[in-house]
Amino acid sequence: MDNLMAYKQKFIEMAMKYTPKLLLAILTLIIGLWIIRILTRLLEKGLTKSKVDESLHHFLNSGADILLKILLLISVASMVGIQTTSFIALIGAAGFAVGMALQGSLANFAGGILILLFKPFKVGDFIEAQGQSGIVRQIQIFNTVLNTLDNKRVVIPNGNLSNGNIINHFAEPFRRVDWTFGIGYNDDLKKAKEILSGIIANDAHTLKDPKPLVAVAELADSSINFTVRAWCKTEDYWEFFFDIQEKVKLTFDREGISIPYPQTDVHLYQG
Numbered sequence: 001m002d003n004l005m006a007y008k009q010k011f012i013e014m015a016m017k018y019t020p021k022l023l024l025a026i027l028t029l030i031i032g033l034w035i036i037r038i039l040t041r042l043l044e045k046g047l048t049k050s051k052v053d054e055s056l057h058h059f060l061n062s063g064a065d066i067l068l069k070i071l072l073l074i075s076v077a078s079m080v081g082i083q084t085t086s087f088i089a090l091i092g093a094a095g096f097a098v099g100m101a102l103q104g105s106l107a108n109f110a111g112g113i114l115i116l117l118f119k120p121f122k123v124g125d126f127i128e129a130q131g132q133s134g135i136v137r138q139i140q141i142f143n144t145v146l147n148t149l150d151n152k153r154v155v156i157p158n159g160n161l162s163n164g165n166i167i168n169h170f171a172e173p174f175r176r177v178d179w180t181f182g183i184g185y186n187d188d189l190k191k192a193k194e195i196l197s198g199i200i201a202n203d204a205h206t207l208k209d210p211k212p213l214v215a216v217a218e219l220a221d222s223s224i225n226f227t228v229r230a231w232c233k234t235e236d237y238w239e240f241f242f243d244i245q246e247k248v249k250l251t252f253d254r255e256g257i258s259i260p261y262p263q264t265d266v267h268l269y270q271g
Contacts, residue, residue, distance in 0.1 A: 109158075111160070123136050123138065126169040169234070174234060176230070177230055179244060180227060183257055183258060189216070191255070195248075196228055197212070205243070
């Protein structure tokens with residue numbers, strides 16, 4: 001009977017001691033979950049306004065939601081008297097072990113996040129990176145997928161991609177196109193320059209500003225070389241490049257302007 005009374009008294013003491021803490025912890029948990037819900041909604045709106053890639057929206061929201069809930073649970077557990085120091089140390093040790101085991105994958109993951117956040121390129125751009133060139137087809141969390149001009153698929157890890165040089169040919173709306181055309185030393189230099197200037201000026205792809213350039217660049221061993229530069233819309237680059245080369249060859253042939261090619265003179269001597 002005395003033992004029963006002692007147990008009852010101890011239960012009452014524990015209830016009086018822990019009930020306020022438990023109620024406060026439950027209240028904190030409810031309010032905390034409500035605040036986390038508001039914060040994740042605000043994060044979603046902020047990501048939408050900042051025009052962050054949509055593929056990152058769900059990931060960043062989920063990551064923030066999980067992290068905040070873990071911190072909330074640790075705080076609630078400490079409020080009711082649960083020792084969380086060992087638990088936090090265990091989480092840290094597990095995270096370190098996983099990080100070491102997945103070092104390469106985590107580097108690719110971080111690279112993917114950086115690419116999606118800062119957008120050095122987007123799907124549809126033509127880029128050169130890591131010794132490869134092609135049109136970007138997919139930007140995934142761990143890899144970026146390119147299609148080469150001959151339709152091969154190239155998968156580049158985002159870790160390497162985000163830490164290396166990237167040439168984005170489609171980043172700007174306009175591009176400069178450069179050509180080099182050679183004529184013979186016996187040809188009329190002024191006439192050739194007028195022909196080149198006319199071809200560039202009359203082409204539909206040529207932009208008037210910046211002004212095109214036609215200049216004598218080099219007096220080479222077997223030719224006088226012209227440098228021709230003109231600006232066009234980025235999407236017209238290759239069509240413009242090939243079109244001008246064809247027009248120059250046809251016009252030079254029609255106007256009697258030669259295009260020299262390397263030749264070797266052989267002299268024979270009789271002893």
